[in-house]
Amino acid sequence: MQGDIEKVLISQDEIERHVAEVGRKISEDFAGKDPIFVGVLKGCFIFMADLMRRVDIHCSMDFMAVSSYSGTSSTGAVKINKDLSEDIEGRHVIIVEDILDSGVTLSYLKKYLEVRKPASMSIVTLMDKPSRRKADVYADYSCFEVPDAFVVGYGLDYNEKYRNLPYIGVLKPEIYS
Numbered sequence: 001m002q003g004d005i006e007k008v009l010i011s012q013d014e015i016e017r018h019v020a021e022v023g024r025k026i027s028e029d030f031a032g033k034d035p036i037f038v039g040v041l042k043g044c045f046i047f048m049a050d051l052m053r054r055v056d057i058h059c060s061m062d063f064m065a066v067s068s069y070s071g072t073s074s075t076g077a078v079k080i081n082k083d084l085s086e087d088i089e090g091r092h093v094i095i096v097e098d099i100l101d102s103g104v105t106l107s108y109l110k111k112y113l114e115v116r117k118p119a120s121m122s123i124v125t126l127m128d129k130p131s132r133r134k135a136d137v138y139a140d141y142s143c144f145e146v147p148d149a150f151v152v153g154y155g156l157d158y159n160e161k162y163r164n165l166p167y168i169g170v171l172k173p174e175i176y177s
């Protein structure tokens with residue numbers, strides 16, 4: 001599997017340091033606010049597991065599953081496959097994403113959740129690809145800004161594979177063909 005990787009873009013060490021830093025900031029900003037972290041499955045699962053262990057305030061967690069992608073290009077459509085099980089009215093919601101690309105998914109999700117009247121809504125993303133943005137949405141917390149390349153690992157997939165890589169890498173071009 002690791003033989004399919006052309007290069008490591010972000011190492012395990014770097015991920016650990018930046019995730020810890022963001023966890024520390026969120027802990028400061030949300031102390032006493034009992035936020036609810038909403039992970040966007042499946043891509044968030046490794047990032048969220050590590051981030052939550054760096055957050056040392058009272059908080060709760062929930063998950064949503066959405067699909068917007070097939071292969072490496074956006075279909076533009078967002079589908080809710082699993083909704084929240086908790087009530088978010090009056091809560092400080094922190095959406096946890098793997099990567100903010102075109103922003104289509106998150107801008108849809110924000111509108112979708114806004115009608116439930118949360119006290120606030122913030123976004124934390126592992127990676128941000130600002131050059132690809134189509135929707136007017138930004139991350140309040142981002143661990144890494146990345147160039148316009150398709151990346152895999154640490155939760156992110158290519159056709160459901162490579163999520164279990166411990167780092168973030170770029171695939172060899174022949175893998176896509």
Ligand code: IMP
Nearest residue numbers: 043099100101102103104105150151156
């Ligand atoms: P957006 O709606 O274009 O912002 O896309 C967001 C979703 O697309 C992310 O949550 C990922 O699941 C997926 N995605 C975007 N870029 C990449 C990438 O480089 N590698 C893997 N998945 C990606």
Ligand code: MG
Nearest residue numbers: 041042043098
């Ligand atoms: Mg995702």
